[in-house]
Amino acid sequence: MADQLAIGSRRGLRPALPLLLPAYLWLTVAIFLPLSAMVFFSFMTDLPLAGKEWSFTLGNYAAFFSQSLYSKLLLASLRLGLEVTLWCVVIGYPAAYVLAKVLKGRSREAIFLLVILPFWSNGLVRIFSWAMVLREGGILDTALNAVLPFKINIDLMYSYPAVIIGLVHSYVPYMVLTCYLTLQAIDDSLIEAGRSLGASRRQVLWRVIVPLSMPGLIAGSALIFVPVVGSFMEPRILGGRTGTFYGTVIEDQFVAVFNWPLGAALSFILLAVVLIILALAAPVLRRAG
């Protein structure tokens, strides 16, 4: 029986190979090779370019641990990642619920379109339009002062809240989409059963709906948390003098000071920290689910 299964699966694999080949070839060329090059760079004293001396070193990784600067920045970035993820849940989950369970037909399509719209616009354009809205004398400031009877001064530009706003706007669609998929799959009769057996609305939410949609929440959170921790464009443009984060320092190493080895080492430390966090969080979240 076991043998037969093995033969069967081998037979299944062989005809599949030509189909898999392009994907694997692409992965090897576009992801694996450059990534290996970056690992290699991160252990070098200098880039291996014509006429320059270089040798292997652990110094780039040591730099992270010897200067409190980098760990401080990494903590700030992790905090940013958590806050943005939290806001995405607060905003995205109810929206996903309404989309999946309340709205039907045309209105659902229309709201869906609005949710996905940010995906279709260029990231830089999105950020610069926020700059126009948030600055002093900007759209938000002018609009509120036109309506309110008293004078208020809104200048959110170049601040931590501005970074959060920009990032939440960019990433909330991920949360809506992943949660929508799991919420939609929940059988309505389960909710009705819970209600008919005497559970309050709140009990149904916490005991039935949230647990069943947990995979979507987790997937969405991971999809948001990981890129936000390494984000550099939004903090740089919206954050002003408070916009220095781990991602911007990595960008500086590559673009401004041309210290690729240190930039690569910092990137891999970030990758390791993120993987550790996800690994630690996985069992907890699974139990919760």
Added chain:
Amino acid sequence: MRMPRLTALLTATAVFVSAFTAYAFPLAAQAAEEVHVLNWKGYGADEPWAVANFEKATGFKVVNDFFNSEQEMLTKIRTNPGLYDVVMINAAFNDQAMAGKLIQPIDVSKLSNYADIAKDKAGSPMLDHDGKVYGVPWVWGLTALAINDKSFDKPPTSIAEMWNPAHKGRVIIRDDAVEAVQFGALASGQNINDIKDLEAVKAKLTSLMPQIKTFWSSENDWNQMVASNQIDIGTYWSGSADRAKTHFKLPVSLVIPQEGSVAWLDAFSIPVGSKNVAGAEAFINYMIDPKFYVEWVTKVGAPVSANTKAVEALPGDAFNRKVMGDPEVAKRIQFQAPITDEQREKYLALWQELKVNVK
């Protein structure tokens, strides 16, 4: 995280590929009549009208390539031996390029405009080594202060204005470690090329941080800030301030504070292995020609030419002639000297620490 890593990977691949092709095909086909120029983007050499004029006059074809930092420029000429014919190098980096055997001596007798270059610039020890010329001075300028005219009745005279509580949250400086540290050196009364008391610089910059609105990285940032009246004062480049005023009609004035200003000198060099030295010489000569310079200033706005005849060809009230040519100004400015890698890293560490402690 996805974005920076992907970009990094792509650039890494590009560097690898270019490094290998440079080794494998050193004699890659390159038409002899092409002049390959490496410079900052939008910095004179790539002006379409200038390229067209040069091509018409000499028959050479100009191929422009750009860099985003001096380190990138050095890497590009290192990894592509023989590709470039002309490279624009800040005088403070000329030493490093010469020591790395990246650039070759220039036969200045072939450059008819070279004789008109100001003697202090043409004879600069940063560009001439062992009696040979490794860089032809092109333009120079200042990193000084610029003000929003709407915020001042009378232009300030001291660098201390940046620390004035009246401008809290309306000050801007460039996100550049070396520039920031040298600015701090000026503010604490030190020589920018021989900073003895780095702690004093750090203390000065630390007290400046709460004043700052944001960091600028391009001219466009600065000009937009002024256009939307969000800043009062900040560090700015002299050529850019001129461009903001004359070209974009913004309320911007350059201030050269009594404490002094950082000055820089940009020069053209010919990389070792250039396949078209004659074309390179013709191009450099064209770049320092008064006719090109006047057109550049009038059409776009530019720093000050190192060619005295070119500056004299400007109208008498032109900023680059009246203000920058003022002997009083000349006394106050300090030219940037070469910086070692250790210094650069020390400055960067200090700057990053300052930025992180703002949080």
